Amino acid sequence: MYKRKIPVDLSCPLRLTMSLVNSKWKSCLLDELRGAPMRPSELHKALPEATPRVLDLQLKELVDDGLVEKTIYPELPPRSEYSITDLGRSLLPILDAMIVWGETNRALFERKYGE
Amino acid sequence: MYKRKIPVDLSCPLRLTMSLVNSKWKSCLLDELRGAPMRPSELHKALPEATPRVLDLQLKELVDDGLVEKTIYPELPPRSEYSITDLGRSLLPILDAMIVWGETNRALFERKYGE
DNA sequence: AGGTATGACGACAAATTTTTCGGTATATGA
């Protein structure tokens, strides 16, 4: 079983939750998986800015943390699927709140930093 | 005015929100400031695991992003205070949800990773 | 046989974050 290099932060509830999600792609991956299971190549198509390698690494940590599940089908050519677990799904309301916040305040930050 | 090295991520609402908060201490700083304005030394006492230098750097970005405000009192010895803005305060419900999630699931992760 | 696609992963490089160390400056108290 894959082991995190840096363990989850148990020192306080906020840091615990943050440490599961604060990376460039983990929150996006959870968001993508909210609907149906997805294959690695599909996730890469959905998040083309991320390389398959990075998605692979971050999915491993999500699996290790119990937020995502991986199923390998012993077929050829190989096929595997990632799906969100109940634990991961329980984070979605938080991600939803972040999405709403981002939509609400996007214009502000576009004015400040934008193109 | 201080400028972020890495700009806020405008590519999607979720990434925008995440990019404001995804660092080791920013969410904690916002959480600490929810009550009253605090001085740098107080913030360091509240978050002793973080060095004053890091708090300083991350507070600068929070100020630059408009989530926190800084007041400098022209006294000697020098005094300054950080306070949360309305924009920053609008993120607190999300942090609250993370705190609740962390409390709910702490035992799970202590079993998995903890001492 | 050669090209394509799948998924996994090692080795390494680049980028970014976080930390450490030292220094500036001023006032107070021992």
Place this chain on the structure above:
DNA sequence: TCATATACCGAAAAATTTGTCGTCATACCT
């Protein structure tokens, strides 16, 4: 005078995250 405290900041090291590149294996299609 010396130590302490306050706040700030630069340089550089260390740690961590993210990205690039090449490889393996297998089956399909041309």
